[in-house]
Amino acid sequence: MTFLPYLSTLVTFVFAVAVFNRYRQRGGPHLLLWAIGLLFYGLGTVSEIILSLTFNAFVLKLWYLMGAMLTAAWLGQGTLRLLVRKASLASILTWVLAAVSALALILVFLAPVTGAAFDVTRPASEQYKDILTRNGLTITLTILLNIYGTLMLVGGAIYSAFLFWRKKVLANRMFGNILIAAGALSPALGGTFLKAGIADMLYASELVGAILMYIGFMLATSPSAMPETAAA
Amino acid sequence: MRKSSKRFIPNNWTEKIVPVLLVILVLALLAVLVITGMAMLGVSFGS
Numbered sequence: 001m002t003f004l005p006y007l008s009t010l011v012t013f014v015f016a017v018a019v020f021n022r023y024r025q026r027g028g029p030h031l032l033l034w035a036i037g038l039l040f041y042g043l044g045t046v047s048e049i050i051l052s053l054t055f056n057a058f059v060l061k062l063w064y065l066m067g068a069m070l071t072a073a074w075l076g077q078g079t080l081r082l083l084v085r086k087a088s089l090a091s092i093l094t095w096v097l098a099a100v101s102a103l104a105l106i107l108v109f110l111a112p113v114t115g116a117a118f119d120v121t122r123p124a125s126e127q128y129k130d131i132l133t134r135n136g137l138t139i140t141l142t143i144l145l146n147i148y149g150t151l152m153l154v155g156g157a158i159y160s161a162f163l164f165w166r167k168k169v170l171a172n173r174m175f176g177n178i179l180i181a182a183g184a185l186s187p188a189l190g191g192t193f194l195k196a197g198i199a200d201m202l203y204a205s206e207l208v209g210a211i212l213m214y215i216g217f218m219l220a221t222s223p224s225a226m227p228e229t230a231a232a
Numbered sequence: 233m234r235k236s237s238k239r240f241i242p243n244n245w246t247e248k249i250v251p252v253l254l255v256i257l258v259l260a261l262l263a264v265l266v267i268t269g270m271a272m273l274g275v276s277f278g279s
Contacts, residue, residue: 147268154261158254165250171240174250181257185264192267 004203005048008210012042015214022221030082033094037075040066045206048124055118063124064132065108067206069142070101072149072188079156100141107138125194125202150188157181157216176220183212 016038023031044067050059077097084090112133119127134142157180164174190205242250 143268143271147265150261150264150268154257154264158257158261161250162254165254168240168242169238171242171246178250178253178257181261185257185260188264189260192264192271 002052004207005045005052008045008203008207009042009049011207011210011214012038012045015210015217016042018214019217028082029090029094030078033074033078033081037071037073037078040071040074041206041210044068044071048203051118051124052120055115055120057113057115060113060115060118060124060128060132061108061111064128064134065105068191069104069108069145072153072184073097073101073145074149075184076149076152076156078153080152083156083159100145104138104141104145107135107141108132111135111138123203146188146191150184153184154181154188157184172222173220176216176218179212179216179219181216183209183214183216185209186212 016035019031019038020035022028023035044063047059047063047066050056051063074097077094080093081090084093114131114133117127118131157177161174161177161181164170164177186205186209187202188209190202190209194202
């Protein structure tokens with residue numbers, strides 16, 4: 001299963017470049033926020049690769065910060081920026097997220113690490129709780145950022161898909177948003193199961209999530225991938 | 233030149249599958265939020 005982070009990293013960085021190129025061509029702060037979120041996603045999976053080869057306390061902290069704390073929140077912020085019409089409100093929320101992210105960075109990089117117990121043959125997700133000492137604020141922040149990000153990203157994609165379905169317009173965007181919602185739910189479910197101690201499927205869920213979201217994004221941004229009919 | 237429409241007419245398959253998919257996604261989202269919230273309260277489902 002150690003090959004999964006390699007594939008996830010490849011897909012995620014290709015996806016991030018595609019989103020960033022679209023931002024450069026068309027503008028739109030939501031695209032920039034999504035590109036930042038995908039960069040964080042990729043940094044998380046790169047950290048998994050490094051941690052499967054050797055232990056490094058900085059990389060473990062980077063993995064936790066990117067993968068567990070910031071990715072979902074920044075991707076969700078992009079969706080919020082797209083859906084909220086009041087640009088000033090969305091900007092304020094983005095600055096709040098930036099401040100919370102800075103706090104998360106400080107908390108994680110000040111957290112003590114007991115690297116002697118790390119086993120490179122096992123996924124970081126299986127053992128980080130015993131190695132990275134997180135205080136109550138860090139754990140609470142992790143959960144709140146994940147709830148916020150998942151609600152915005154998945155909820156926003158479902159809401160968009162529902163609107164396209166109700167109006168029977170832009171079938172490609174409707175199906176694209178369904179795939180984005182399913183893809184975003186995949187690592188969210190993987191992370192949730194991990195937090196709840198149910199099962200560790202994090203690496204597989206990250207790969208499935210990246211692939212589904214990438215296909216969804218390409219479909220949603222294609223001129224028209226579905227057969228259309230004349231307006232009534 | 234006539235501007236092409238963005239409207240679509242769902243076929244029988246799409247008519248049934250899309251609402252089902254949306255409901256499944258909403259339920260999965262709720263499950264994630266509930267389990268994450270319970271984890272925040274210290275509830276663990278694992279051994």
